[in-house]
Amino acid sequence: MLVVDDHPMMRDGLRATIELETDMQVAGEAVDGAQAIELFEALRPDVTLLDLQMPHVDGLQALTAIRKLKPDASIVVFTIYPGDARVTQALTLGATSYLLKSARKDEIVAAIRAAAHGQQVIAAEISDELAANQGRAVLTVRELSLLRLVKEGMSNRLIAESLFLSEDTVKTYMKNILLKLGASDRTHAVTIAQRRGFIDS
Structure with missing residues (x-):
């Protein structure tokens, strides 16, 4: 899988968590959206774990580009942003799942495993936010x-x-x-x- 995050400590922590699993392996790490697109094209990972807020090319731009390269790419958004507008945008652009960085290690692993099988996982806090704002008008x-x-x-x-x-x-x-x-x-x-x-x- 491909891990995309601009914070070295976050990438290190994710790699350590993922590589404890016998059925998972980190094939590459990217520090921003531009590198994520390059590495995705080169590595074609089964799952991409993608932060949203990054320099140069952000996560939503990377998500769009990756889905153009591979329309059925499994992408787990992993971010600090729970806002329903951002979640809706990410899912509309093709994110498979949406997790918050406050998620437990077992939740992260389960979401990655589910994404590899094409299954969607949405953090409970996010589901609640989406439900609370369902039907509300969006801004132009x-x-x-x-x-x-x-x-x-x-x-x-x-x-x-x-x-x-x-x-x-x-x-x-x-x-x-x-x-x-x-x-x-x-x-x-x-x-x-x-x-x-x-x-x-």
Whole structure:
């Protein structure tokens, strides 16, 4: 299998855990998404354990590229991000399973083994998050762009200038964002969006 994570200690820990199993072997390790794509093409592992937040090419970009190389690739996303928007995006792009880095060693091993047989494993916390937000409206690309600028502390006027919109249009977008997220104000909207994985923390 292929282990992809930009933290050396995390890779070392995963390798040690995996290589205790008689039916598993780490064929390669990648430090970012770009190297993950290269190694996947060269090694064609049965399972890829993939972090999302990495420099240069992130996990979602790597996931997309790997699935183009091999549409039925077994990919277990292994990340600190439980937000339902990020989970949904990863699964839509073709992730086989989704685990949090808080998972126990036996849960990681079981998920890898299941993925090798084409079976999906979703962490319980993530399943709960998906269920809690099922049916809720998603944010559009424009709304996400606006919310990222709100996160940077920009006023409506500055956001309007940056996105080439009128200030009234920005206010309308903000009302829609607050409604969709169930937020009480701009700061609350950013907090919810970060928790759910719409924007980075």
